[in-house]
Amino acid sequence: xxxxxxxxxxxxxxxxxxxxxxxxxxxxxxxxxxxxxxxxxxxxxxxxxxxxxxxxxxxxxxxxxxxxxxxxxxxxxxxxxxxxxxxxxxxxxxxxxxxxxxxxxxxxxxxxxxxxxxxxxxxxxxxxxxxxxxxxxxxxxxxxxxxxxxxxxxxxxxxxxxxxxxxxxxxxxxxxxxxxxxxxxxxxxxxxxxxxxxxxxxxxxxxxxxxxxxxxxxxxxxxxxxxxxxxxxxxxxxxxxxxxxxxxxxxxxxxxxxxxxxxxxxxxxxxxxxxxxxxxxxxxxxxxxxxxxxxxxxxxxxxxxxxxxxxxxxxxxxxxxxxxxxxxxxxxxxxxxxxxxxxxxxxxxxxxxxxxxxxxxxxxxxxxxxxxxxxxxxxxxxxxxxxxxxxxxxxxxxxxxxxxxxxxxxxxxxxxxxxxxxxxxxxxxxxxxxxxxxxxxxxxxxxxxxxxxxxxxxxxxxxxxxxxxxxxxxxxxxxxxxxxxxxxxxxxxxxxxxxxxxxxxxxxxxxxxxxxxxxxxxxxxxxxxxxxxxxxxxxxxxxxxxxxxxxxxxxxxxxxxxxxxxxxxxxxxxxxxxxxxxxxxxxxxxxxxxxxxxxxxxxxxxxxxxxxxxxxxxxxxxxxxxxxxxxxxxxxxxxxxxxxxxxxxxxxxxxxxxxxxxxxxxxxxxxxxxxxxxxxxxxxxxxxxxxxxxxxxxxxxxxxxxxxxxxxxxxxxxxxxxxxxxxxxxxxxxxxxxxxxxxxxxxxxxxxxxxxxxxxxxxxxxxxxxxxxxxxxxxx
Numbered sequence: 001x002x003x004x005x006x007x008x009x010x011x012x013x014x015x016x017x018x019x020x021x022x023x024x025x026x027x028x029x030x031x032x033x034x035x036x037x038x039x040x041x042x043x044x045x046x047x048x049x050x051x052x053x054x055x056x057x058x059x060x061x062x063x064x065x066x067x068x069x070x071x072x073x074x075x076x077x078x079x080x081x082x083x084x085x086x087x088x089x090x091x092x093x094x095x096x097x098x099x100x101x102x103x104x105x106x107x108x109x110x111x112x113x114x115x116x117x118x119x120x121x122x123x124x125x126x127x128x129x130x131x132x133x134x135x136x137x138x139x140x141x142x143x144x145x146x147x148x149x150x151x152x153x154x155x156x157x158x159x160x161x162x163x164x165x166x167x168x169x170x171x172x173x174x175x176x177x178x179x180x181x182x183x184x185x186x187x188x189x190x191x192x193x194x195x196x197x198x199x200x201x202x203x204x205x206x207x208x209x210x211x212x213x214x215x216x217x218x219x220x221x222x223x224x225x226x227x228x229x230x231x232x233x234x235x236x237x238x239x240x241x242x243x244x245x246x247x248x249x250x251x252x253x254x255x256x257x258x259x260x261x262x263x264x265x266x267x268x269x270x271x272x273x274x275x276x277x278x279x280x281x282x283x284x285x286x287x288x289x290x291x292x293x294x295x296x297x298x299x300x301x302x303x304x305x306x307x308x309x310x311x312x313x314x315x316x317x318x319x320x321x322x323x324x325x326x327x328x329x330x331x332x333x334x335x336x337x338x339x340x341x342x343x344x345x346x347x348x349x350x351x352x353x354x355x356x357x358x359x360x361x362x363x364x365x366x367x368x369x370x371x372x373x374x375x376x377x378x379x380x381x382x383x384x385x386x387x388x389x390x391x392x393x394x395x396x397x398x399x400x401x402x403x404x405x406x407x408x409x410x411x412x413x414x415x416x417x418x419x420x421x422x423x424x425x426x427x428x429x430x431x432x433x434x435x436x437x438x439x440x441x442x443x444x445x446x447x448x449x450x451x452x453x454x455x456x457x458x459x460x461x462x463x464x465x466x467x468x469x470x471x472x473x474x475x476x477x478x479x480x481x482x483x484x485x486x487x488x489x490x491x492x493x494x495x496x497x498x499x500x501x502x503x504x505x506x507x508x509x510x511x512x513x514x515x516x517x518x519x520x521x522x523x524x525x526x527x528x529x530x531x532x533x534x535x536x537x538x539x540x541x542x543x544x545x546x547x548x549x550x551x552x553x554x555x556x557x558x559x560x561x562x563x564x565x566x567x568x569x570x571x572x573x574x575x576x577x578x579x580x581x582x583x584x585x586x587x588x589x590x591x592x593x594x595x596x597x598x599x600x601x602x603x604x605x606x607x608x609x610x611x612x613x614x615x616x617x618x619x620x621x622x623x624x625x626x627x628x629x630x631x632x633x634x635x636x637x638x639x640x641x642x643x644x645x646x647x648x649x650x651x652x653x654x655x656x657x658x659x660x661x662x663x664x665x666x667x668x669x670x671x672x673x674x675x676x677x678x679x680x681x682x683x684x685x686x687x688x689x690x691x692x693x694x695x696x697x698x699x700x701x702x703x704x705x706x707x708x709x710x711x712x713x714x715x716x717x718x719x720x721x722x723x724x725x726x727x728x729x730x731x732x733x734x735x736x737x738x739x740x741x742x743x744x745x746x747x748x749x750x751x752x753x754x755x756x757x758x759x760x761x762x763x764x765x766x767x768x769x770x771x772x773x774x775x776x777x778x779x780x
Contacts, residue, residue, distance in 0.1 A: 062093050064105050065128040069093075072107035072126040079133060079168055080124075080225075087112045095125065105129055113138075127232070130171040137227040147772040150195040150221025157197040157219040164225050165201075165215060177201040178209055191610040191639040191769060192779055195221030203232070205536055206240040208555070212538040235553040237536055242296035242555065246532055249294050249557040254527045256301070258287035258313045259519060263478040263510055264569055264580060280506075282513040283569035283578065284522035285479070287313040294557035296534060306539025306554060316449035316470055316477065321438040322431060328442065329398035336360070339372035339393040346440065347403050347493045353389060354379050360395060362652075365500035367660040370395040400440050403496040422463040422489030426456045429465035433485040437469055441483060441498055447471055448483060463489035471499065473510050481506070515572035522570035529568070529577050532557040592621045600759040607762045611642025623759035629695070630664040630687025632761060636703075637667035639765060655685040662687075676702040693743060694729055694752030696761075700742050700768065701733040705777040710736050724749045742767050 067075070069091040077083045089110040105128040112121045125134035152160065162174055180200045189196040196218045203213035210233065217228040244252070266279045292301040292309050303309040334342075336358050343349075353376040363371045371392045378387040392401045424432070430450075437444045451468040464486055471481040481503075486495035535558050540551045561568040567580040592615045595604040604623055607613040612635055613621045627635070653660065654668050654677075662668075664687045671677040676699070701710045710732030713719075718738065719731045722745060728734050734750055737743040742764055743750075756764075772779055 062128070065093075065107075067107070067126065067128050067131045069107055071131070072128070073109055075131055076109060076124050076126055076133070076136075080136060080138070082138070083111060085113075087114065089121070093128075106134055111138075127171075130169075132171050132230060132232070133168040133228055134230050134232075135228065136225075137229075145194045145773060146196070146221030146224070147193075148191065148195055148221070148766070148769045152219070152221060152223040154197050157223065158199060160219050160223050160225070161197075161199045161217050164217065164228075168228060169215065169230060172203070172215070176204045177215065178204055189610075190642055191607075191612055191765070192772065193640070196226060197221075205237050208240060208534050208536055210237070210536040210553075212536065212553070233538060233553065235538060235551055237553055238297065238555050240555070242534070242557075243299045244294065244296060244557065246534065246557070249296070249532045250530065252294060252299075253292075253532065253557075253559055254530055256292070257523065257527060257530070259284040259523050259526060259570070260287045260313075261285075261476045261515060261519075261572060262569070263473060263476060263513065265478075265480055267581060280478070280509050280513065281569075281578065282476070282515055282572040284517075284519060284526070284572060285569045291559040293537070293559070294532070296555045296557055302554070302556070306537075306552060315452045316472070317452055319434055319445055319450050321445045322435040323438050325438055326399065326440060326442045326444075329396065333370070334372065334393065334395050334398055336372060338398075339395065340374065342393050342398055342400055343374060343391045343403065346400055346436065347389075347391065347405075347496075349376055349389060350378070352379050353377065353387075363392075363500070366502070368502075369397075371401060399442070399498075400496065401498055401500070403493060405494045422456075424489070424491045426454075426465060429455060429487050429491060430467065432487060432491045433465070433467040436485050436487075436493060436496070437483055440496065444469065444483070447473070447503065449477075451482075464494065465489075466495075471503070471506075473507060478506065478510070513573075517570065517572050517575040521575060522572070525570050525575060525577060526561075529561050531560045533560050534558075592619050594620045595623055598623050598759060600763050603762045603766050604759060606766060610639070612638045612765065613758065613762065614638075621758065623762070624757050626755040626757055627691045627761055628688050629685070629691050630667070631758075632691045632696070632699070632756070633664060633667040633671060633687065635758070635761060636699075636765065637670050639769075640670070653681045654679040656680075656682055657684040658687060674703075675705075691756045691761075692752060693750065693754050693756060694734065696756050696764070697733040697737040697743060697752075698730050700764070701730075701736045703768070703779065704736070704740075704771075704775060706736050713739075719750070722748060722750050724751065728752045740767075740771065 073088055073091060089112055092108040092110070093106075095104055095106055095108055107126045107128050108123055109126070110121060110123045112119050114120075122138055124136045126132070127134055158179075162177070165172060165177070166174060178201060180202055189198075197220075198218050199216065201215045202209045202211070203215065204210065205213070212231065212233040212235075214231045215229070218226045220226050262283060262285045263280045264283050264285070266281060292303065294300070295302045301309040340358075349355075355374060355376045357373075357375045359373050361371060361373060363369050372395050373392045374390065376389040387405075387407045389403075389405045391403045393399070394401055433455075434450070437448070441448075448469040449472050451470055455465045455467055457464045457466055465488075467485045467487075469483040469485070471478045481499045481501055483499065484495065484497045485493070488494050535556055536553055537556045537558075538551060538553050561577065568577050569580065570576070571578045591605060592608060595601050595608070598604060600623065604613065604621065608615065608621065615621050654665075654672050658664055658668050664685075668677070668685065668687070672679045701707055710730065713732040713735040716731065716735035719725055719728065719735050722728070725731070728750055729752065734743070734752065738745065738750075745751075768779070
């Protein structure tokens, strides 16, 4: 067993969600095929000897291929000439890098790039039927970098992208492409680093958008394609005929619409990260777990699993605790063995599973606590995806936080699933679930209610019971704060997750939020905004019990509110339709109203576009406002990370006055880890003090790694001639900033004690950006 004790540096939640879906069919996600449905042939020149010599395959079933592996390699090089200098290692039939393994008719080509004594590998994919490019991303290519200012605009890059698609995907017609601007803008690149434009296109079939077929690509500031990915479904598409018109579908949704009050977390610029919640909103939301879809062929409601849905609203009920309640550990921090015993007390670890890791880490979801994390893998030789189990335990309280069992297996697609025979009834499973949360979560029956719905889930070869316990505050549910308990057909715990939230803190934030808008008025607002869009959607394709559920494409009426299918609610205080997430936007963000006539309007517009400056709720950025030190750190940090919240650096305290949950914590940690600032856990940073020009000069010098040079330049003659030279504390840093043109004197003075406004900082940051590629040490 490998034992690791340390701090986790990155987010790993994606695998947990996906794996749980594969195990239970809890999230029965569509299988997005990658190959084209068109059967047109592509004329490709035969490959030369250099290419064909290394061609191999991992699967002998190449039936149906109209593009040979040699042609696939040649075609890929024709699209990306830089690959002529790469070494082609091998060509594989199909795609062995995904789970479940796909049966797509594609060629996967593996490449190696050598640089000195180093070698780096990556792969590309090509459709073996049409010759369409499926995937390309050479993330090792670093020259030439397209730094700011870019040579091509976003509009020019869009034209380049469309022309490339015509060449790379000959089976596609550009008229089939429908651009989704929100997704392209959501993937904006940072101010510092290479400039890239991201584009996201849906592919239409029969003139209707196919949600399961897309083309995404990125173009750098020099006009070069740096990544490409095409999702093309192989499923059969139903005709465009419907039993309901668009108007009838909309009316059906509006007639069934029921709203209820809920507290909605505000995650800032993040989509979902409960510990990052600063505030909550009280609003009217769709009463169901998620808005229902309408099958256009039957006129009936279906859920996001493609199954006929119950049109009744979701309900919740109070419950009495069963069994022994949770007892918090009051002694010293748990040892590894004690934490392990807690896992085994509530969950069964099969005998053929070996524990391969244990780690005591500071929890990235709640940096105030330490957790023991465990992982087991099934001791088996067959298959590349061994089943495994993970668990986490609060090292101080002794609370089991998560337990997940992932089963990785697959078989043939089936339309006749094996009928599972559970040993317990749904009512018995309900009692077991309540007994589990009673023992695992403190005072659970006080604030949580059980979601009343059909808990039994039957999938090919599997039976499971899934239960959700929703957090309520004063009889109003709090969105995204719930406990999930999943049991197998024998009542054994297979998945458990609890909120990473300090609920005492949550209640403080919820107190005082009141509804001034009536439910009737909110319903009218919601109904007036509700429309539908006809789309093709994929359902099934997941593996459960060793068998693959049938993949099916349906023609669906999708509810639409606002722009780009974003989630909205009616604000209970203002009556306005408000997006769940602050980063929901359907087009280029409108320019703030207080910068258009400003002397630095151009630079400020770039800062807003790149997410460095964030307009307030009134659409203002206050360009003449003096920056604090903390404000500058945050501003510069967003120049590297425009979404601001996805940086999980060292979670330890850097300064006594910058708490782990401080608005400056991420930026300070970023600066410390970059070596631009020295941590002092027992000292103060004073992030609220006003930033001066002298301090900014020191900051810029550290960022450029010119501290030693600044020491050498303390006696610089140009600085000595300034009228206020005596007032400059760090003359070397001032000299560096002046020599590089980052700061400029005014009236023969440096003004080291003058404050720095947001507008001035914006101008200086753009000056620094233009130095990228011209200094010895990269800034990014």
